[in-house]
Amino acid sequence: MKHIGKKTKRVDGLALVRGEPVFADDIRLKDLTYLKILRSPHAHAKILKIDSSEAMKLEGVIAVYTHEDFRRHYYTTAGQGYPEPSPRDTLLLDSKVRFVGDRVAIIVGETLEAAEEALGKIHVEYEILPALLDPEVALDNEVQLHGHDGLPGVTDVKRNIAAHLGAELGNVAQAAEESKYVFEREYSTPYAQQSHIEPHISLTWLDEHNRLVIRTATQVPFHVRRIVSEVVDYPIAKIRVIKPRIGGGFGSKQEILNEEVCAAVTLKTGRPARLEYTRAEELHAGRSRHPQKIKLKIGVNEDYTFRFIDLDILENAGAYGSHSLTVMSVTANKALALYKAPNIKVSGTAVYTNLFVAGAYRGYGAPQGFFPLESMVDEIAHDLGLDPIDLRHKNYVKEGDDVPIAKVLGEGKEGYPLVIYTSGMKECLEEGSKLIEWEELQKTSSEGIERRGVGVSICGQGSGIPGIDMGAAFIKMNEDGSFNLLAGATDLGTGSDTMLAQIAAEELEVPLDKMIVYSSDTDITPFDTGAYASSTTYISGGAVKKAAADLKQQILEMGKILLEVEEADIAEAYVTASDGRKISYGEICTKAFYTDSQRQLMAHASHMSYDSPPPFNATFADVVVDTETGIFKIKKIVSVTDAGQIINPQMAEGQVEGAIAQSLGFTHSEFMIADEKGAPINTDFFSYHIYTAIDMPEIVTRFVHTHEETGPFGAKAIAEIPINGPAPAIANAIFNACGVRIRNLPITPEKVFLELQKQKEVSLVNDKAGALSKDVDHAHS
Amino acid sequence: MRTDFILNGKSVQAEHKPGETALEILRRIEVYSVKRGCDYGECGSCTILLDGKAVNACLILGHQLADKKIETVESFGSTFSLHPLQEKFLDEGAVQCGYCTPGMILSAEALLRNEPNPSDKQIRDALAGNLCRCTGYVKPVKAVHS
Numbered sequence: 001m002k003h004i005g006k007k008t009k010r011v012d013g014l015a016l017v018r019g020e021p022v023f024a025d026d027i028r029l030k031d032l033t034y035l036k037i038l039r040s041p042h043a044h045a046k047i048l049k050i051d052s053s054e055a056m057k058l059e060g061v062i063a064v065y066t067h068e069d070f071r072r073h074y075y076t077t078a079g080q081g082y083p084e085p086s087p088r089d090t091l092l093l094d095s096k097v098r099f100v101g102d103r104v105a106i107i108v109g110e111t112l113e114a115a116e117e118a119l120g121k122i123h124v125e126y127e128i129l130p131a132l133l134d135p136e137v138a139l140d141n142e143v144q145l146h147g148h149d150g151l152p153g154v155t156d157v158k159r160n161i162a163a164h165l166g167a168e169l170g171n172v173a174q175a176a177e178e179s180k181y182v183f184e185r186e187y188s189t190p191y192a193q194q195s196h197i198e199p200h201i202s203l204t205w206l207d208e209h210n211r212l213v214i215r216t217a218t219q220v221p222f223h224v225r226r227i228v229s230e231v232v233d234y235p236i237a238k239i240r241v242i243k244p245r246i247g248g249g250f251g252s253k254q255e256i257l258n259e260e261v262c263a264a265v266t267l268k269t270g271r272p273a274r275l276e277y278t279r280a281e282e283l284h285a286g287r288s289r290h291p292q293k294i295k296l297k298i299g300v301n302e303d304y305t306f307r308f309i310d311l312d313i314l315e316n317a318g319a320y321g322s323h324s325l326t327v328m329s330v331t332a333n334k335a336l337a338l339y340k341a342p343n344i345k346v347s348g349t350a351v352y353t354n355l356f357v358a359g360a361y362r363g364y365g366a367p368q369g370f371f372p373l374e375s376m377v378d379e380i381a382h383d384l385g386l387d388p389i390d391l392r393h394k395n396y397v398k399e400g401d402d403v404p405i406a407k408v409l410g411e412g413k414e415g416y417p418l419v420i421y422t423s424g425m426k427e428c429l430e431e432g433s434k435l436i437e438w439e440e441l442q443k444t445s446s447e448g449i450e451r452r453g454v455g456v457s458i459c460g461q462g463s464g465i466p467g468i469d470m471g472a473a474f475i476k477m478n479e480d481g482s483f484n485l486l487a488g489a490t491d492l493g494t495g496s497d498t499m500l501a502q503i504a505a506e507e508l509e510v511p512l513d514k515m516i517v518y519s520s521d522t523d524i525t526p527f528d529t530g531a532y533a534s535s536t537t538y539i540s541g542g543a544v545k546k547a548a549a550d551l552k553q554q555i556l557e558m559g560k561i562l563l564e565v566e567e568a569d570i571a572e573a574y575v576t577a578s579d580g581r582k583i584s585y586g587e588i589c590t591k592a593f594y595t596d597s598q599r600q601l602m603a604h605a606s607h608m609s610y611d612s613p614p615p616f617n618a619t620f621a622d623v624v625v626d627t628e629t630g631i632f633k634i635k636k637i638v639s640v641t642d643a644g645q646i647i648n649p650q651m652a653e654g655q656v657e658g659a660i661a662q663s664l665g666f667t668h669s670e671f672m673i674a675d676e677k678g679a680p681i682n683t684d685f686f687s688y689h690i691y692t693a694i695d696m697p698e699i700v701t702r703f704v705h706t707h708e709e710t711g712p713f714g715a716k717a718i719a720e721i722p723i724n725g726p727a728p729a730i731a732n733a734i735f736n737a738c739g740v741r742i743r744n745l746p747i748t749p750e751k752v753f754l755e756l757q758k759q760k761e762v763s764l765v766n767d768k769a770g771a772l773s774k775d776v777d778h779a780h781s
Numbered sequence: 782m783r784t785d786f787i788l789n790g791k792s793v794q795a796e797h798k799p800g801e802t803a804l805e806i807l808r809r810i811e812v813y814s815v816k817r818g819c820d821y822g823e824c825g826s827c828t829i830l831l832d833g834k835a836v837n838a839c840l841i842l843g844h845q846l847a848d849k850k851i852e853t854v855e856s857f858g859s860t861f862s863l864h865p866l867q868e869k870f871l872d873e874g875a876v877q878c879g880y881c882t883p884g885m886i887l888s889a890e891a892l893l894r895n896e897p898n899p900s901d902k903q904i905r906d907a908l909a910g911n912l913c914r915c916t917g918y919v920k921p922v923k924a925v926h927s
């Protein structure tokens with residue numbers, strides 16, 4: 001293959017290294033107005049009165065809009081397929097606020113300064129309501145967040161339940177009786193924030209035909225168009241969404257957070273509007289990763305195969321239920337798809353609280369599931385005296401295996417059957433253990449103050465949402481043999497434009513610079529559900545490949561007409577007759593344009609799939625723990641992935657490296673915390689610590705090759721899977737180093753220190769009693 | 782008020798309000814490579830070279846630019862050829878979304894002017910003020926190395 005599996009320069013790279021004005025905010029608009037959102041200082045309150053008269057007296061303040069200015073139309077900010085599986089519990093502005101940071105009013109200013117100044121001049125009278133800051137307390141509390149019956153998609157407003165799921169395969173209760181060993185533990189994962197460096201930014205204006213143009217940093221332009229149309233009651237025909245270059249999203253821009261606000265203002269004032277989030281807003285009023293508490297039970301047979309897995313999820317949705325059901329589904333259907341266990345049970349409850357709103361974040365529930373699962377498998381291995389890698393080899397799904405949970409539990413509804421066609425898991429583990437020096441590190445002594453340890457975790461993900469995601473592409477030919485590739489797929493910094501160009505160039509057998517890519521503009525490109533769920537390579541790439549194949553056939557037919565033959569070959573940008581006469585792509589297209597059998601050679605295709613083949617990954621961590629302070633240093637992370645045929649190895653590595661950096665933060669340095677009234681504490685990058693260049697450990701990235709027949713050129717997805725592994729691998733490495741097991745992320749030195757203290761006390765007691773502590777919960781004999 | 786400075790080799794007179802930052806002024810005069818990621822000195826997206834030193838434009842007030850030499854990536858390379866660092870960033874795949882890239886390139890340039898053969902640690906120190914959420918810094922560090 002000429003392009004697939006090769007590194008290439010990014011098609012958008014030149015503009016980016018030169019700092020060209022290609023991002024949403026890099027544009028000058030005449031008569032632009034600047035928006036600010038007045039946000040609630042209270043976690044839960046009724047708005048009694050909003051007095052904006054003082055603000056309106058300020059020079060440059062054009063308007064202050066409150067809930068009285070807009071119709072009450074419930075929607076979800078989640079940019080998902082339609083009908084959305086997320087509850088419709090959100091209004092543009094409401095008379096009630098449900099978390100610190102909730103919208104109270106929209107200020108429109110001639111300048112940003114005027115709008116900012118007005119923030120302090122609006123007087124709001126609140127009736128403060130009790131704040132529910134813990135999902136356990138919120139569940140069935142007499143205080144209700146959404147006291148409005150009949151909200152579409154909300155499971156039970158009276159109980160503060162945003163969403164619920166349950167499924168069972170086999171008989172878990174019976175399997176628990178029959179298992180030789182039964183393990184039961186509880187784990188938790190915290191809020192974490194996507195922290196793309198480009199904040200949310202949207203600009204809207206009415207064009208010369210009074211069509212509403214939305215230029216926005218989004219992962220889901222077509223969902224933006226649909227949802228904005230509905231919220232502001234303006235026809236889809238009169239809305240155009242343009243996605244310029246995007247400065248990262250990681251799920252956070254799969255949300256309609258400012259587009260509808262700008263659109264509503266532009267439709268009221270007739271003027272262009274701009275709304276950019278501040279970093280503080282991103283870190284408390286944007287979106288985040290759903291915290292989960294997970295109770296996990298695993299039953300193990302005599303031969304160390306798993307007899308059952310029972311997963312119980314309590315998810316904190318925050319104040320609105322965006323993505324709450326589907327994230328929980330993914331937690332369950334990814335974690336439960338990794339190991340073969342004949343009996344499986346899952347129950348999940350997503351509860352509203354007066355805290356940060358969660359949403360989509362790379363991994364989408366999977367990191368919340370793999371942290372408990374992979375920690376627990378390590379605990380089991382330890383308690384049963386097995387090598388953690390051997391125990392995994394015994395149990396993970398292999399090629400040819402059925403994954404019944406996939407059918408029972410899709411994303412927000414029933415799913416589709418899943419059979420593992422390809423798996424490189426074994427090779428991932430083998431390669432990874434060599435690179436981390438597993439055998440050697442296993443033997444390092446656990447004496448002394450500084451102790452070194454090694455840990456492993458494995459995981460899967462999906463390739464798009466089966467039966468739901470759809471992407472489309474359109475390719476037209478130019479007279480020099482170049483092609484315009486118009487794709488609905490959204491490149492948010494992932495490199496998908498480049499990857500799609502590689503797929504099209506490979507299929508059409510032309511150099512990459514013959515592909516001119518334009519992506520994601522609702523007026524110009526065909527539809528795509530959007531850049532999420534690891535769908536772009538597999539789904540959108542599939543569409544591009546089909547369109548390219550169709551166009552190639554058309555070129556061949558045209559070539560035969562021009563060569564006046566019945567049979568011909570097409571290769572390397574020529575159509576060749578059996579007598580050796582040939583005609584180039586350029587000539588074919590030129591003739592088709594101007595002289596012979598005139599037409600535009602062009603093709604389009606759509607692609608969706610009922611398959612969603614999991615990529616697989618093994619992640620290893622090498623850590624050193626200072627047993628006097630609890631401070632640990634992550635020395636090295638090895639991440640080995642089977643993502644099928646890699647389309648662009650350099651970009652794929654980049655995906656893994658970036659995901660690891662995010663996961664390292666999730667493991668120990670990033671956590672969103674609120675005070676006892678629900679107010680955010682860390683709303684800047686000083687206190688919300690994402691990894692910098694000096695924090696990074698050594699990263700080793702490898703791919704093992706498989707060929708997934710259902711994917712374009714054999715590809716599976718890559719974007720999300722590498723974020724799942726580091727947290728459990730590090731937790732396991734810390735245990736391996738010093739015997740401390742941390743089950744609640746983030747793993748802080750404090751937690752490690754306190755556990756080390758406990759350990760010392762226990763060992764003192766044990767020394768005295770001469771007893772050995774027994775870790776296995778209980779064993780049926 | 783008015784402040785005169787040299788921007789990418791050309792003298793500029795910028796009208797601005799007293800409290801305005803260099804970031805606001807530069808973006809207003811359409812120097813769009815200078816980006817906002819936080820507005821208070823944490824992310825480095827607004828990095829500029831001020832008399833050859835990499836600084837955060839959001840922490841510099843307009844009047845502090847007076848008579849200074851300011852460089853941004855707009856002055857790097859030409860329409861048809863790139864600056865070596867820009868080439869390296871492309872070659873090594875150090876650009877993902879590209880939002881942090883101009884700032885990274887400027888921080889790297891400031892380092893390389895003083896230290897043509899920096900160590901890994903020196904590179905990481907120089908890039909420590911440029912947050913990147915996409916790359917995990919592996920490839921940017923490599924790009925500066927080569």
Ligand code: FES
Pocket residue numbers: 804816817818819820821822823824825826827828837838839840
């Ligand atoms: S915008 Fe200046 S450092 Fe972030």
Ligand code: FES
Pocket residue numbers: 197247248493875876877878879880881882912913914915916
């Ligand atoms: S490349 Fe996206 S923030 Fe650095």
